Amino acid sequence: MNEYDAIVVGLGGAGASAAAFLAGAGSTVLGLEQFGPTHSRGSSHGRTRIYRTAYYEGAAYVPLVQRAQVLWRQLQSNVDVPILRRTGGLMIGAPDSPTVGGARRTATALHLDHAVLTADDLRKQYPQFAVRDDESALWDPDAGVLFPENCISSYVGAAVASGAELHYGEAVTSWTSEPASVTVRTAEGAYRARSLVLTTGAWTPQMVGDLSLPLTVERQFVLWFPSAHPGFTGPETMPVFLWDRGTEAQTYGIPDLGDGVKVGAWNGRPARTPETADRTFGEEVARPVRAFVRENLPDLVPHETAAVSCLYTNAPDRHFVLGPHPRHPNVTVVSACSGHGFKFTSVVGEVVARWVRGEPIDYDLRPFDPGRFERPAPAR
Numbered sequence: 001m002n003e004y005d006a007i008v009v010g011l012g013g014a015g016a017s018a019a020a021f022l023a024g025a026g027s028t029v030l031g032l033e034q035f036g037p038t039h040s041r042g043s044s045h046g047r048t049r050i051y052r053t054a055y056y057e058g059a060a061y062v063p064l065v066q067r068a069q070v071l072w073r074q075l076q077s078n079v080d081v082p083i084l085r086r087t088g089g090l091m092i093g094a095p096d097s098p099t100v101g102g103a104r105r106t107a108t109a110l111h112l113d114h115a116v117l118t119a120d121d122l123r124k125q126y127p128q129f130a131v132r133d134d135e136s137a138l139w140d141p142d143a144g145v146l147f148p149e150n151c152i153s154s155y156v157g158a159a160v161a162s163g164a165e166l167h168y169g170e171a172v173t174s175w176t177s178e179p180a181s182v183t184v185r186t187a188e189g190a191y192r193a194r195s196l197v198l199t200t201g202a203w204t205p206q207m208v209g210d211l212s213l214p215l216t217v218e219r220q221f222v223l224w225f226p227s228a229h230p231g232f233t234g235p236e237t238m239p240v241f242l243w244d245r246g247t248e249a250q251t252y253g254i255p256d257l258g259d260g261v262k263v264g265a266w267n268g269r270p271a272r273t274p275e276t277a278d279r280t281f282g283e284e285v286a287r288p289v290r291a292f293v294r295e296n297l298p299d300l301v302p303h304e305t306a307a308v309s310c311l312y313t314n315a316p317d318r319h320f321v322l323g324p325h326p327r328h329p330n331v332t333v334v335s336a337c338s339g340h341g342f343k344f345t346s347v348v349g350e351v352v353a354r355w356v357r358g359e360p361i362d363y364d365l366r367p368f369d370p371g372r373f374e375r376p377a378p379a380r
């Protein structure tokens with residue numbers, strides 16, 4: 001049986017990056033992916049993702065997201081396809097809403113470059129957004145658009161160039177861990193390594209069943225709308241946006257990069273497993289998004305030209321799961337999702353590689369500890 005330094009299971013956003021950083025640092029790596037490269041059954045497809053730094057979810061994310069940007073730029077310097085395009089970003093909503101207030105608190109606490117715009121400022125500077133009188137925005141000049149399929153295939157290319165062995169169409173059916181090694185089984189056979197990295201996205205609950213992680217899978221749809229006034233909706237004039245109307249999740253959007261403006265509005269539907277997720281697109285999904293576009297984005301034709309389903313893997317606290325398995329220190333569990341993880345996948349790969357190689361890590365990752373859901377309730 002071949003033996004590796006590390007086996008990475010799942011070569012989506014986080015796994016491709018982890019394989020690239022591990023192999024780049026000199027580790028022998030086997031990557032196993034159940035589907036093909038950049039497939040559309042998981043969480044990392046759909047052409048674009050938002051990158052932003054004034055993180056309303058908490059200032060603790062900022063060092064990670066800033067390092068992620070440095071790594072995306074490094075990746076960009078090695079490939080000819082677009083990786084990250086800066087457009088600036090607007091968090092729109094009531095000034096004290098979680099999205100606008102949270103982003104403002106983070107930007108202020110960490111002295112990030114930002115601006116607060118009133119409804120009048122927005123109408124003058126960004127007439128693409130039909131804001132209400134009581135709305136304002138936080139401007140994040142560093143925000144932009146990531147191209148996930150390009151990011152993944154570029155990290156896959158880097159991993160292979162550094163000697164990683166990657167098997168596509170090979171699903172891991174089980175794994176076991178001993179103190180000094182792990183064994184992974186697939187229909188093709190068994191593989192052994194010193195460390196195991198589980199970057200299995202929406203399949204994570206079933207891959208670490210013994211942890212009883214309270215992760216839930218949620219199907220989402222994103223839609224593309226054509227421009228009525230193309231000069232106003234391209235990346236030179238329209239920033240990425242998150243719009244908080246006090247509903248369960250924000251509506252967000254990405255400017256027209258040649259295929260229309262992409263809009264994701266609340267349309268989540270829980271799924272027991274990725275396989276049973278309802279991926280049927282119909283009126284029930286489309287109607288609320290069209291209504292949002294009609295009311296708030298006057299430069300768009302409110303009829304979608306395309307729609308794609310995708311999966312969130314949500315933790316109850318909406319943070320990530322990132323760290324060693326509490327009972328198997330040579331197994332690293334990664335679910336950097338809760339609907340906002342793609343922008344971090346570069347730094348997540350770097351952190352995982354350092355972890356596996358026993359190197360120090362500069363970030364406080366305790367909020368992401370996979371064991372945090374197992375802690376006993378404090379005594380009353």
Ligand SMILES: Cc1cc2nc3c(=O)[nH]c(=O)nc-3n(C[C@H](O)[C@H](O)[C@H](O)COP(=O)(O)OP(=O)(O)OC[C@H]3O[C@@H](n4cnc5c(N)ncnc54)[C@H](O)[C@@H]3O)c2cc1C
Binds near residue numbers: 035344
């Ligand atoms: C609609 C939508 C919009 C989003 N927008 C944003 C955004 O704007 N900005 C942002 O930062 N984030 C965003 N996210 C979140 C982000 O896309 C995810 O956090 C990220 O893609 C998760 O990457 P991952 O590597 O965990 O999962 P994936 O990329 O899905 O990778 C998991 C991989 O593991 C493989 N796998 C699973 N089980 C096995 C097995 N047993 N054997 C072998 N392979 C296996 C799967 O096939 C898959 O390829 C969005 C997500 C969605 C769905």
